Amino acid sequence: MTPSFEEKEISTVLQAFPSLKLDEEKRREIASHIRRERELLQQMKKRKKYAKIIGGAVASFALLFIAYQWMPSEVVPSAQQMNTDESQKAQAAGTTSQTDKVLTLDSQIQEYVEEAVHKxxxxxxxxxxTVIVTDPKTGEILGMNLKKQDANDRVPDIVKAKPDPVVAFPIVTLAATIEEGKYTDNKTYESGTYEITPGKFIKDHNVGKGWGQISYLEGIQRSSNVAFAKLSEQIPDDSLQQYFERFGFGAKTGIEQINEQPGKIPNMDTPYDKAMAAYGLGGSASAIQQVAAVGAIAxxxxxxxxxxxxxxxxxIDKGRRVISEETAKKVREILETLVNNKPGFDTAFSMKEYAVAGRTGIVQKRDQQGKIIDGKYTYSFIGFAPSDDPKLLVYIAVDNPNTDLWVRLWGQEIVAPPFQEIMENSLQYLQKR
Structure with a gap:
């Protein structure tokens, strides 16, 4: 029997979530449900007041399908329920009469994500x-890309622990230093190349040349490895590891997704290893762990x-306090200067209407044995806005893009446009909703 259009849609989404398995009977059941929902959605789409509910057809049906996987079938919302629930009309899933569970994913923000990924x-x-959009105040995931993965890969991309989390670890290092009272903006250090122990050198990303004697604030703005290495020395030997643990690294977040990997906090037995960990080299973390950690700053x-x-x-989600409000505010202010002030390394991510705070990460890819692959890089950025009262946090990572060498050396030209598009469109949408 030839698969129906809806069954083909289900097969496509299953490729994005290979850890999910459905037998033929369940597929037919969901396909029948989607077929009914499609007819309802088409009717609703003709009415202006439901335009925000519908979003893109692909996003709506993808979210409906995900709901089947993450929630019991009896609580999966229908288009009719969205029709009757005004309070949830911007969601791709609404409340039901049997239970109060709703899906946090927003079909309109999901559409912005998919458009940016496609471009x-x-x-x-x-x-x-990889793209994740969250509300950092609640931990709710509002959008994420539905990546097609290798059929042999059993771990969904957002919960897969990947080596060298160079976006989030340095932010945690900065937060730890401030929390411990060891950071001063105007205190200076010698950038470039630092012999941390005999024969062990930490070098800045400009081949160890550095920028001379500069302040720690400027060093952070320039993404100086030496700055983070020196800051790590201000934190007691076991405290940095404790801060990483406090921010959720080395343990599963508990997100409703199977096969989540806990990642690994790197060994910090020596000053060199500790310095490497401070700016993100060593250990592993998933995208969702990094999002949760930086969400605590936001x-x-x-x-x-x-x-x-x-x-x-x-x-009302109850969080776990990991740093003081004063420390979080100070880190937000510093991260904002990275994006909005020279010599900030991340000014490509600034936006006219909203103040953005965040940080980029560029790291060489590794093979399954942990060896660096020459010429292959992952470019990432995590940022939130408005920086003084964050409504959204967006994480983007792009693996090994096919582009000219000079673009690959920096990566902002690749990651900044989708970040800006998703963030700006989503904030404007939330403001009008």
Missing amino acids: TNKAYQPENM NGGEWMKPHVTREERNH
Whole structure:
């Protein structure tokens, strides 16, 4: 029997989530449900007030399918329920009469994500691209890309622990130094090349040339490895590891997704290893772990469990305080200077209407044995806006894009456009909703 159009849609989404398995009977059941929903959605789409519910057809049906996987079938929302629930009309999933669970994914933000991913894939043909959009105050996931993975890969991309988390680890290092009272903006150090122990050198990314005697604030703005190495020396030997643990690294977040990997906090037995960990080299972490960790900076110091479902009548999520509000505010202010002030390394990510705070990461890819692959890089950025009262946090990572060498050396030209497009469109949408 020839598969129906809806069954083909299900097969496509299954490729994005290979860890999910469905027998033929279940596929037919979902296909029948989607067929009914499609007819309802087409009717609703003709009415202006439901335009925000519908979003893109692909996003709507993808979210509906994900709901089947993450929630019991009896609580999966229907288009009719969206029709009757005004309070959830911007969601791709609404409340039900049997339970108060709703899906946090937003179909309109999901559409912005998929549009940006499509443009980036078309321009650069990367091996992979990961995007996550969250509300950092609640931990709710509002959008993510539905990546097609290798059929043999059993771990969804957002919960896969990958080596060298160079975006989030340095932010945690900075937060730890401030929390311990060891950081001063105007204190200076010698950038370039630093012999941390005899025969062991830390070099800045400009081949160890550095920028002379500069302040720690400027060093952070320039993404100086030496700055983070020296800051790590201000933290007691076991404290940095404890801060990484406090921010959720080395343990599963508990997101509603199977096969989540806990990652690994790197060994910090020597000053050199500790310095490497301080700026993100060593260990491993998943995208969702990094999002949760930086979300704690954005929301004022509380680590929130990332999630895609919530209780409608009682969805006030209780976080775990990891740093003080004062420390979180100071880190936000510093991260804003990276994006909005020279010599900030990340000014390509600034936007006219909203103040952005965040940080880029560029790291060489590794093979399955952990060896560096020459010429292959992953470019990432994590940022939130507005920086003084963050409404959204967006994480983007692009693996090994196909582009000219000079573009690959920096990566902002690749990662900044999708970040700006998703962030700006989503903030404007939330403001009008």
